[in-house]
Amino acid sequence: MTRTIVITGASDGIGAAAARQLHEAGERVVVVGRDPRKTDAVADSLGVDRFVADYAELDQVRTLAAGLLERYPRIDVLANNAGGIFGERRVTADGNELTFQVNHLGGFLLTNLLRDRLIESAATVIQTSSLAAQRFSRFDIDDLQAQRRYSASSAYGNGKLANILFTKELHRRHGDAGLSAVAFHPGAIASSFASTSRGAWRWMYTNPIATRLLTSTEVGGSRLTWLALGKPGVDFAPGEYYAENKRARTHRIAADPLIAKRLWDASAALTGITEAGVAEADKAEAGTPEAEADR
Ligand SMILES: NC(=O)c1ccc[n+]([C@@H]2O[C@H](COP(=O)([O-])OP(=O)(O)OC[C@H]3O[C@@H](n4cnc5c(N)ncnc54)[C@H](OP(=O)(O)O)[C@@H]3O)[C@@H](O)[C@H]2O)c1
Numbered sequence: 001m002t003r004t005i006v007i008t009g010a011s012d013g014i015g016a017a018a019a020r021q022l023h024e025a026g027e028r029v030v031v032v033g034r035d036p037r038k039t040d041a042v043a044d045s046l047g048v049d050r051f052v053a054d055y056a057e058l059d060q061v062r063t064l065a066a067g068l069l070e071r072y073p074r075i076d077v078l079a080n081n082a083g084g085i086f087g088e089r090r091v092t093a094d095g096n097e098l099t100f101q102v103n104h105l106g107g108f109l110l111t112n113l114l115r116d117r118l119i120e121s122a123a124t125v126i127q128t129s130s131l132a133a134q135r136f137s138r139f140d141i142d143d144l145q146a147q148r149r150y151s152a153s154s155a156y157g158n159g160k161l162a163n164i165l166f167t168k169e170l171h172r173r174h175g176d177a178g179l180s181a182v183a184f185h186p187g188a189i190a191s192s193f194a195s196t197s198r199g200a201w202r203w204m205y206t207n208p209i210a211t212r213l214l215t216s217t218e219v220g221g222s223r224l225t226w227l228a229l230g231k232p233g234v235d236f237a238p239g240e241y242y243a244e245n246k247r248a249r250t251h252r253i254a255a256d257p258l259i260a261k262r263l264w265d266a267s268a269a270l271t272g273i274t275e276a277g278v279a280e281a282d283k284a285e286a287g288t289p290e291a292e293a294d295r
Contacts, residue, residue, distance in 0.1 A: 004030065005030065012192050032064065078125045094270075109267075130156075132156055132157040137160070
């Protein structure tokens with residue numbers, strides 16, 4: 001049976017490679033990107049549907065979720081792959097530190113807005129995390145916005161650790177209902193990653209000599225593809241973190257269920273998600289006289 005696989009961050013790099021591989025495997029792939037031109041190029045080359053959303057603006061994630069719900073009666077796989085490392089500390093119009101919002105809050109919000117459809121589809125929800133969660137994070141649950149302590153590296157590591165904590169809590173909350181969450185490290189992959197960063201990160205991902213040490217996007221994409229095609233509970237264990245298609249160690253904080261719950265609660269408050277999975281703003285709007293008149 002052909003399945004519907006939504007991949008964010010699919011306009012480039014690992015996501016684009018995985019989109020190609022899954023399309024070639026006969027799956028119905030939906031390409032989600034930020035840059036419309038790049039997104040069209042990938043989607044046109046495969047002849048598949050495409051959506052555009054910039055995660056630096058949470059309303060664009062809400063619009064994306066509404067578009068996906070309208071178009072697809074089933075979503076078998078959601079790959080939350082959009083992400084990156086940035087430079088100086090920046091705060092989005094939503095009031096969040098940019099790295100935290102793009103790497104974690106955007107995917108958290110999208111997943112929660114699609115939650116019922118994902119559960120009905122017994123979906124796999126994949127987070128593209130990173131070894132950076134273990135190597136570079138300075139995770140402080142009381143300073144998620146990195147107001148007290150910021151560096152591009154630690155903000156990125158924190159975002160990627162948040163991907164794993166989110167995976168664990170998603171599994172704890174909805175695993176019994178049939179939703180399979182999993183996180184993975186794709187490898188050190190030669191992509192456009194870090195192109196908007198500075199210093200050592202930028203050098204490592206742009207210098208022609210340094211990039212020889214990196215792995216191809218095909219290999220990075222194949223790790224996402226492996227999870228997307230895999231059978232939960234058989235090929236991979238839901239709620240776990242993988243590297244090179246094997247369960248892997250990561251930061252010790254990833255094993256702390258209390259931190260995972262606190263991160264979930266904080267993320268829900270920051271994105272307006274309630275326990276029932278609806279955005280507070282939508283609920284409030286639905287109750288207004290204007291919204292009632294629109295019915
Ligand atoms: N490369 C590595 O070594 C490595 C290692 C570990 C983990 N990762 C993770 O792998 C994932 C994919 O990265 P990549 O290496 O393939 O890098 P990439 O080639 O730069 O691709 C990043 C993707 O994320 C999208 N994206 C970036 N900022 C966004 C935003 N504000 N809103 C929505 N989408 C946004 C990009 O969209 P546009 O191109 O349309 O702007 C692109 O499709 C990321 O989550 C990254 O953190 C990468």
